[in-house]
Amino acid sequence: SENPxxxxxxxxxxxxxxxxxxxxxxxxxxxxxxxGRYAIKLVYLALPGKGKDIEFSLKLDDKIPFSExxxxxxxxxxxxxxxxxxxxxxxxxxxxxxxVSRWNTRPLMNTEGYYDEAYAFYLTKGTHRLxxxxxxxxxxxxxxxxxxxxxxxxYQEYSAGAKAADAYIKIFEAEQTLxxxxx
Numbered sequence: 001s002e003n004p005x006x007x008x009x010x011x012x013x014x015x016x017x018x019x020x021x022x023x024x025x026x027x028x029x030x031x032x033x034x035x036g037r038y039a040i041k042l043v044y045l046a047l048p049g050k051g052k053d054i055e056f057s058l059k060l061d062d063k064i065p066f067s068e069x070x071x072x073x074x075x076x077x078x079x080x081x082x083x084x085x086x087x088x089x090x091x092x093x094x095x096x097x098x099x100v101s102r103w104n105t106r107p108l109m110n111t112e113g114y115y116d117e118a119y120a121f122y123l124t125k126g127t128h129r130l131x132x133x134x135x136x137x138x139x140x141x142x143x144x145x146x147x148x149x150x151x152x153x154x155y156q157e158y159s160a161g162a163k164a165a166d167a168y169i170k171i172f173e174a175e176q177t178l179x180x181x182x183x
Contacts, residue, residue: 014103016045019056020138027131030146037120040130041107043143046076051099051183055136058108061129065121071135073111075181077104097183103142121146 010016017026032038046054053076058069077100084092107118123146130144152158 014043014045014142016043016140016142018047018138018140019132019134020047020049021134022138023134025131025133026141027129028144029127029129030144031127032123032125032146035122035124037122037148038146039107039118039148040121041105041118041143041145042074042141043103043105043145044074045101045103045140045142046074046099047138047140049137051076052137053111054139055134056139057133057135059129059131059133060121060123062131066119068110068119069108072108074104074106074139075111076183077102077179077181078183079179080177099183100179105143105145 019026040058044054054074056072056074057064058072059065064070078097079100080095081098082095084095087093109115109118130146132141
């Protein structure tokens with residue numbers, strides 16, 4: 001992180017640069033091996049706040065690359081605290097929510113559902129500067145990954161040579177989630 005006032009936090013075995021209320025921005029330099037479109041993933045920890053999604057802007061080489069990059073969002077992780085109760089009419093009542101504090105890895109993408117894939121940032125060969133500026137809530141950033149995932153194999157490729165499994169069906173009630181991205 002290149003912000004001279006940048007704060008760092010060590011939590012859950014990792015260290016990260018903090019952006020948020022007291023440290024509005026941080027910058028990093030990185031080198032790209034060849035011209036192309038690249039996805040950006042963050043390994044982040046949502047810091048205690050008001051429970052809202054984390055919002056921030058992204059600049060590459062001191063410019064916002066496209067309008068959506070001015071307001072990116074990462075979710076917090078929630079889980080149910082306790083078991084659902086029932087009211088006098090037999091309706092399930094949602095239990096209270098508690099935030100799960102853990103490092104998460106997420107690609108930067110459109111959270112409004114306009115696109116299903118990670119944003120593609122066009123970068124030329126050479127050194128670039130990435131700046132993240134806090135808009136809402138605070139987070140620690142342990143890693144920034146710039147690159148593309150390998151394409152997934154087709155179903156035919158994946159299942160070639162697979163053996164048939166014994167019949168296995170397990171039914172889970174939708175109300176009994178392990179974790180969720182919204183309270």
